[in-house]
Amino acid sequence: MKVLISGGAGYIGSTVASACLDAGITPVILDNLVTGRGEFAKGRAFYEGDIADGALVDRVFAEHPDIEAVVHCAALIVVPDSVADPVGYYRANVAKSLDFVSHLLRNGCQKMIFSSSASIYETGADFTVDESSGLAPQSPYARTKAVCEAMFADISATQPIRILSLRYFNPIGADPKMRTGLQLRRPSHALGKMIEAWEEGTPFQITGTAWPTRDGSGIRDYIHVWDLATAHVAALERFDTFTEDVINLGTGTGTTVRELAAAFNEVADRPIEVVETGPRPGDVAGAYTRTDLARRLLDWEARHSVAEGIAHSLQWARLREEMLG
Template structure:
């Protein structure tokens, strides 16, 4: 089996590609390398270019007419950047995404797995896929807008879509072939690792949220588990979305259990065996109490559940952080 992975030189896409290779699935990767890494596609079937380039998509399908499905991970994802450049984000995440869909349909590729985001939801616990949307940034609104467009397109074409809504990916490929390429991550674990390596105190932003210990709550899922869910979606696509049935389906991906910031600190200390200095500070603009999902639909339809612990995700992230300078050339 072959799958086209757009954005396959980024953190999530490259990890999915690694998992595909391990499972006997050949990834065909398309990435413009604007944020992706050439090291992550070395030795893999790779096309450099834009997902909206129809001639390039046509060439990929001439070269690989047996592509079974497309996994779309190509997107811009930095929230503050989306606030500064909303037009750029709508162009990259919506306009170019729809151009890609047009080119895929022209080439007869009707199975589409979309890399969605839990940022479209409001804060809450055990959030189901039917929960109302409340995106709080231009980035999140582009993800919600593209989901709506995809659902509309499935109503009038042969396209079928499984949208996988991630919560908070952590960790790295266990073989350290790929990992988070961002040098200054803004998510909690990335900041925690940076402060730990620098010997600095980690800020706990907000301590009066309506959670069990007052700190924000998130669902941290190992990226290797996310990759396994994509493989399950591709392999079970026609069972989950048969041609005669519904043509659009969102599925939450997470652990199904929330972790507060204080619990994340404790898990980090368990992994490192050292205390993590931290201090309390006020919540940042745009912060909320956080969320974690129900993953019943993933368990039932994809026969998928995460197998890696929070501590394993932290350990993998630390291992990648330590090794990345030996893998990424200019570092």
């Protein structure tokens, strides 16, 4: 099997590409390198450019007519940035995705997996969600994902393409073989900020401590990026065996930011100091998923622990400068 991965030089897309290679699936990478890294596409068929560039997408399919499916990972993903620049986020995530799907249709592509987000859910009283839970995206970023899902549902209802949305939670870690990891030197998510604090000897800030969780800090479902990647492979391999159009990917266990910091200090060679501050723009209490559907349809479940995710993230942080400069 050969698959086109948009955003395949980014953190998620490049790890999905590695998991594909390990499973005997050939990835073709399309990435404009706005946030992705060319180093992550080395040794792989790579096209530098935008998903909205119809001529480029046509060229990809002309040169790889055996592409059977697309994994669409290309997106901007930073919540506070989406609050500051909603126009840019809607253009990049929604308008360009619409262009991209039109190009796929023109080239006869009939299968697409959309890397969506669990941030679109309305959180229940116990902070758990499943695929039937209500939607209430709380940031422009999250709303771009919800708009894309609705748009794709309308398109797939009448057009010759089926689109599966994988709603995933908070990826951590790196490829265990250290081929790829977080490309950003200063990532904005909690574990990235912990690693920054660890590297610089500065305090880590818990942003928001008055959420209605068990300890007041936000709660998340921290899924190892390799587990996330293998789920994409399972979805590709089983695409024709189920009719559902949404599957959640997570560990099924909620971890608060305080608990994540405690786990970090158990794994790291030196502890970080933890201080408290207010929430960031667009922040929410969080949620974690019930995983029954993924287990049943994909024969998949998360296998790496939060501690392993932290350990792999720290290992990658030590290698990142050597790998990416």
